[in-house]
Amino acid sequence: MERKSKIINWNSQLEQLEEYCLSKNWNIEYKKGRDKDKKLDFTSVSENLIVLKKNRHPEITFYVMLHEIGHMMLCQNRKMYRERFNAVFDDFSRGSLTHKVKTVEEELDAWKIGFKLAKRLKLYVNRRKFETVKARCISTYLIWAVEQKMKKETKTNGTVIAIGDGK
Numbered sequence: 774m775e776r777k778s779k780i781i782n783w784n785s786q787l788e789q790l791e792e793y794c795l796s797k798n799w800n801i802e803y804k805k806g807r808d809k810d811k812k813l814d815f816t817s818v819s820e821n822l823i824v825l826k827k828n829r830h831p832e833i834t835f836y837v838m839l840h841e842i843g844h845m846m847l848c849q850n851r852k853m854y855r856e857r858f859n860a861v862f863d864d865f866s867r868g869s870l871t872h873k874v875k876t877v878e879e880e881l882d883a884w885k886i887g888f889k890l891a892k893r894l895k896l897y898v899n900r901r902k903f904e905t906v907k908a909r910c911i912s913t914y915l916i917w918a919v920e921q922k923m924k925k926e927t928k929t930n931g932t933v934i935a936i937g938d939g940k
C-alpha cells in the first residue's frame with residue numbers, strides 16, 4: 774500500500790488518545806486562543822490536566838497532544854524525574870544556560886515519549902509532519918535558551934548571529 778495515499782481520520786486518532794488519557798485519569802481541556810499564544814498548550818501534572826489550543830487542525834492537535842502526554846509521563850516517573858531533572862533545576866538558577874538547556878532536554882524527551890506512545894497504541898504518525906511541528910516548537914526553546922549567551926558574545930567579539938526561519 775502506498776503510504777502517502779493513506780487517508781487518516783485524525784479526529785478518530787484524537788479520540789483514541791483522549792481515551793488513553795481518560796484511562797490514566799488525565800483530563801483534556803481545549804481552550805480558545807490566538808495563533809500567537811505559544812503557551813496555550815501545557816500540562817499541569819499536579820492537576821492531572823492537559824490543556825490544548827482549540828480549533829487547530831486535528832493532525833497538529835494530535836502531535837501536540839502526544840507531546841503533552843510525554844510531559845505527563847516524564848513527570849509522573851518521579852524517581853527518574855528527580856534524578857535527571859530536579860537535581861539540575863535545583864542546582865542552577867532559572868536564568869542560567871544550564872537550567873535552560875535542561876528544559877530543552879525535557880522538551881525533546883517529551884516529543885520522543887509521545888512518538889513512542891503513538892507507536893505503542895498503533896496510531897499513525899506522519900513522521901515528516903511530526904518532525905516539522907516538533908522542530909517549530911523546539912526552535913523557540915532553543916532561541917530562548919541561547920538568547921542571553923548570544924547577546925553577550927555579540928557584545929564581546931562583535932559577531933552577529935542571524936536567526937532565520939530556515940526550513
Ligand SMILES: [Zn+2]
Pocket residue numbers: 840844880883
Ligand atoms: Zn513541551
